[in-house]
Amino acid sequence: MNEEEDIETLGEKLYSLIYPKHRDDAGKLTGMLLELPGPVLTQMLKDEITLTAAVQKALRALQLEQEPSKVTSKDEDDVSASSDSLGEQLFELVDVYNTGHSQKITGMLLEQHKEAVLKLLSDPKLLEEHVNSALKTLTEQNVEETDISDSSEADDTERLGEKLFSLVEKLDPLHANDITGMLLEMDPAALKQLLSDHTMLAVAVQKAQAALNLQN
Template sequence: MDAAEDLETLGEQLYSLIYPKHKENAGKLTGMLLELPGPVLNQMVQDKATLTAGVEKALQALQLAQEHSKGTCKDDDDVSGSSDSLGEQLFEMVDVYNTGHSHKITGMLLEQHKEAVLNLLSDPKLLEEQVNFALKTLKELNMEGTDISDTSDADDTERLGEKIFSLVEEMDPLHANDITGMLLEMDPAALQQLLSDHTLLEVAVQKAQAALDTQNQTLST
């Protein structure tokens, strides 16, 4: 119950933040964002830049869905030419749900007939159901693996740390170690979000840099 109440409170906070700029789509955008992990939602409520980045991704997905619902009656030739672009559009929409498995889930959905994929692009509710089903399937497959243990969690964190370090090093080689250490204090779900969204990563790195600057100034005075 508590979790449901927390989600409801977060939903109300997000809606009130989104509504002033996106009156028409505030409800839909809030609903899409509420599919994200709790720590990411908390971050969005507290940090304007994180919220803006999330809203922009959700808006792109909505626009794609609207375009496809208008364009599904076009000639099949229009669409058949580019299964690549279909895949890209589907990935953009799947990525909004921030499951941490966007590539795998997109691949699974693309195994369906083209008409079914087009239906997913034009029906966000249907897409959400398919994403949840694919995510459940992936989790079940992982549960059957033999390497699910505490050590695999440690390995996952280590792998996450390595990936984040390599990205942070490109932005700030001088402080890459310190910044990566600060970022690794975040929840794994939030870290996955940073890895899948370069804009969010940049925002997080800038915040860490600012914190380091403040720390250094305090030490030097």
């Protein structure tokens, strides 16, 4: 069975489940739900609660599409309230995709103009594209942050270690390796302070020497 046949079969099954309760909008609702990922659709066919929740979300999106003036023609207080409502509705639709980042993705999508957000609520295909795009951005950011933090932390520690060793060696050449290793367990900010304040460094070295004597 190819992909088109799969979608057609899913569509027929979904339609037959939706039609009894929503005869007037069964076609539209089925079309909207068919834009969701395959695993989500399969889950809906197995689980009536998941299907009902998704249908309710699709219905709300339809209502927004049919009555946009109700959101845009209110006074300022109502508009801020409607912004909260838009956020809630958008979160519910985004959450269907089970990305694990529903809150962040909703926040990213809400940064757009209200008209654009309304369009997302009424156009499942467009919403899916934006969700995928936001998810890709989040993934790339996480990878970059991990790469940068890992490499920079390693580089920083190495540089600090070299500078620290050269200073400790002058104070205690015999135990410079051991003392430097002990000092490197400190917080990077504290280490930088030691490098800039030789009195503090001398005190830290003395403490490390005392600890080494106890170990020996």
